[in-house]
Amino acid sequence: MLAQPTLLTALLLLPAAAIAATSEESYKKEILPLLENYCFSCHGEGTAKGKFSMDEYKDLSAHLGDRKHWLPVWQNLRSQIMPPSDKDQLTPAEKRKVQSWIEKEVFQLDPENPDPGRVTIRRLNRTEYQNAVYDLLGVEYDTKDVFPPDDTGYGFDNIGDVLSISPLLMEKYITAADEVVALALPEGAAAQVPRIDIEGKAFTVPFDTKTTGRWLPFAKKQEVKVEQEIPYDGEYQIKVEYAIKGATEATVHEADLVVKAGGAKVGEVSLGWDQRRVIDLTGNAPLKKGKQTFEISLAPGRQPAGGEEELFLTIHRVIVQGPLGGDKREYAKGYRMIFVDGPAPEKEADRDRYARKIMRSFVSRAFRKPLDDSTIDRLVDIVKEVDRQPGKEFEDGIKQAIATCLASPRFLFRVEIQPEPNNPAKIVPLDEYSIAARLSFFLWGSVPDDELLSLAFNNKLRANLHAQIDRMLLDPRSERLTHNFIGQWLQARDVESVPVSAKDILGLGSNREAARAFDVRLRSDMRTETEMLFDFILRKDRPAEELISARYSFLNERLAGFYGIKGVEGEDFQPVDLTEHPERGGLLTQGSVLMVTSNPTRTSPVKRGLFVLDNILGTPAPPAPPDVPPLEDATTGGNKNPTMREMMEIHRKNPDCRGCHQRMDPIGLALENFNALGQFRLTEHGTKIDGAGQLLTGEKFSNVAELKDVLATKRREDFYRCLSEKLFTYATGRGVEYYDATTIDQLVERLEKNNGKLRELIYGIVESAPFQKRRGDD
Known part of the structure; x- marks a missing residue:
């Protein structure tokens, strides 16, 4: 029996002219009246607010195929940014009709067969390299002292399109391979x-x-x-x-x-x-x-x-x-991980078999795939050649072979083989070894372990994904997911280096006083607080919106004291009930977020507002126009110490600034009760701080506690979508494209059905077509 054709297949079988005619007819009959009613007053009939017109085109067919034009329409409609809250709104049914039309006619999405996209072959970033050599050889190798910082794309440093390699960097990898092996197997490692x-x-x-x-x-x-x-x-x-x-x-x-x-x-x-x-x-x-x-x-x-x-x-x-006399010896950690059967045997044939066993075990994990016999033969030949040299031993040959592997592109690059790499119409499932590698780098930031590779070898990994995800999240290596994802999504890793002047912010007389008031350990404490909240919600299956609305946090005595919260004692972090501190709780009121979204000497409502739009709501504002005057240039007549709200109101009078600031400022000003170091305050220059505002989508709030409630309830779907897109980007190593709409919608729906549990989001990403499949390059 022939399989039923999908929507995309059916469209491909139709003549191009018939498709265009069908699309134009549906546009004129069903969509154009809605656009004329709700959009053209600002974006049509000679008006082009934001330099965006919806009825200026020469060719209707080309206009309906212009994805760059329809993408912002679809995005703004989905997030309810357009039409503005003070204009007539589409009914839910009308909204669904326009969105579905764009997805079907313009994007040509097939919900039954999502486009998995493609990921550029990419090298390991320096964090993944460091984790991999530790997991393979037990070596603590600090890559920050050896490799340059990795470029970032879409907010993350594991994006294939930016992880290129230069000849100089390749030289560093060759040198690093020798250094890593020397650390793993130092002279006399067999009897250390x-x-x-x-x-x-x-x-x-x-x-x-x-x-x-x-x-x-x-x-x-x-x-x-x-x-x-x-x-x-x-x-x-x-x-x-x-x-x-x-x-x-x-x-x-x-x-x-x-x-x-x-x-x-x-x-x-x-x-x-x-x-x-x-x-x-x-x-x-x-x-x-x-x-x-x-x-x-x-x-x-x-x-x-x-x-x-x-x-x-x-x-x-x-x-x-010690003792240093030499009478007591033990195997080094790296030696035990490599020489699984102890020292080399005496007979040459036995040594060859042992070398082959070591290479097959080590390299299959390092390369994330079983090795072919010819590669194993070449590595064993290296071992034998070195072993025969005067003054060298079997262990020296193994060291040389491992160093060769660590400098190999098959270790340094994440490669996924496909039958037709240059055919964008060819979509294929990834083999299970590639799934194992994707899963391990997602959750552990490192190479797969033996259990993942064993399941892949027996083609049983796909059938056991949930069990493996659960197992991997219980492993201490999963802390790397929290550390790396939160460190980049929420910029938490920047809090330890972001420049701030505690002296100016706290109004103290000297840097020494400021250093005592703002102990540099607090920076690390703030990052720990943020990571522990995410980790707790992930492992305890709490709703994801508690990242915004939680009435608890994790504090030690030092950080609690800095926040003005009493009753916390000791250096260790502990859960703290914040019911009596409604201004606290959730990511937005943690010191890490508040510091990285401030300027060195003052708060920044713009940075804080942008942060929420980009990382919580997923609706980033466009870049600022050139030559925008500094906020400090805003004057308020004779008032020498204007409040931040007063300066922002003057700044917004510039027509070029008003549109974006209407989106950012209400959010940023709601956080103005926190200074640039994250301490709560009620006044600014003797004037009571007003945290009231209204989102562009119409929701009103009077303070930061009410803003958090709005974001976690009325705007929860936006947060789910944004979180899904961020974790999807981190997991797949590429940015979210228009054709991922179906996948993201499925992830959001999964969160809604499962009380927002973060683990369900991880399940959904790993099961999705973009994680399980790939297509050829365009």
Whole structure:
């Protein structure tokens, strides 16, 4: 029996002239009357507000096929931005009719067979590279010190179209491959002395849980300690990894650091301003078997000069390695991950088989696909050639072969094979290995594990997607999804580096006072708060709109105190009920969002309004016209200290600015109760702050709490759509196009049916045609 033709197939079978005639007839009979009634007063009959006319064309057929023209019509109608709230509105049925007509006649979408689009072959970004070498080899390789920052597209740094590679970057990858292998398999890795890592936060002051090795002021004399079980008597090497924090500009502030282990001095050094991300102090000490005390003490030295900021010491970790005599040995972590059966056997034939087993196991994960025999043969030949060289061993050959793999395009690039790559009409399902790779890079930002590859090998991954997603979200590696997605969608990772002048914002007399009031640890705390809210809602299957409306948050004592919330104690983050603080709760009132949407010395209603339009409602405003005067140029007669609302009202008098500011300003001004550091305030220059406003779609609110309620209820569908588009972009590595409308609508419908659960959105994206299929390039 022949399959029933789809709508798109049926249209393709019709003559072009017949299609055009059908489209023109439906336009004239059903759509044009609605446009004349609701749109032409502003965008037709000689009027072109926003330089957009809907009835100026020479050829009706060409006009109806102009997707660039109809796309903003469709978008603005869908988000209820047009017609404006003070104009006559289409009925729900009329709105659906116009939207459906555009999707069917102009976009020519087939809901039964969505266009999956195409993704440009792309290299791993530096975060994915770092995660991959850690998961494959157990190596902590800091790519930020090695590779340049990745370009971004559509707000994310994993977009195929921008992840190009230059000859210079390729040279860096070749060098990095050797460095990674040397870290994974150092000289003597098969018989390395035992190693113990002690985290900096483990060092504490007895009976003082607030003071740890993670934050020690230069200005205060103190000592932090930790007890650690030592397995053997002997001489040990002690390596302290630390950094200097605090002042952003050079200062004369100094302190003396002394490190002891088991009562013996390991080393001492004078500390000063130093911008290196990791510094180390290394020395030896004799230790006895059993519990031994490790001590880090800091004594004040030269104080900062007038106006200079203070410095702080933060201990990353202390590495204890020994005994150094050589009688106690253990396999290094990288060695255990690679040489799964231990050292190489003696017989040459057995060594060849072992090399083949190692290469097949390692490279199938590194390349995300099983290797063909010819590739395995070439890698084994590398192992054998190196092994035969004077002074070299089997392990050296394996190191060379692995380094070769890490510099290979098959590791550095995410490639998806298809039969007709240059035929845009050819749509094919991805093979299950490609699905495994897409899934692992989506949820883990790294290569697939053995379970995913095993399911792909047996063609059972598609049948077990839900179970695998659940398993992967339980894995600690899924924290990377929160860290990377939230860090870019909400710009949370920028909060630790965005320039702000706490001195000007808080009205303090010196940078030193400002640094004490706005402790630099607060930046990291703010990012943690935002990530923990998203992570909680994802893992507890809470409604996604709680990202906006939650009456709770996750705070520690330091951040709660900065916000003015009492009753929170300790360094650890904990859930906090914000029922008595209706101004707080949700992403929009968190310090991370409020800081990255401010200027260095003041708030910015424009940036905050744009942020909500772009990242919450999915209706970004167009770019500002050139030569827009700075807001500070706005004058209010004799008022030397105008409020932000007064300056914005003057700024909006410019006709070129008014249209966009009507969309942005009400949202941004509703957040004006929060200063540029995220602290709540009631007045500005002695005048009570007015947070009332009205969205362009007509909803009114009197303060930020009511704005959040509007966004989470009446505009919930817009938020669902925006969230779906953002996570879809992150998951697929490409931007959302007009032909993705069907997929996005399905994701929004899925959220509506499942109480907004974020996990359902992840299920929906992974099951969607764009994630499961691809077509050839145009």
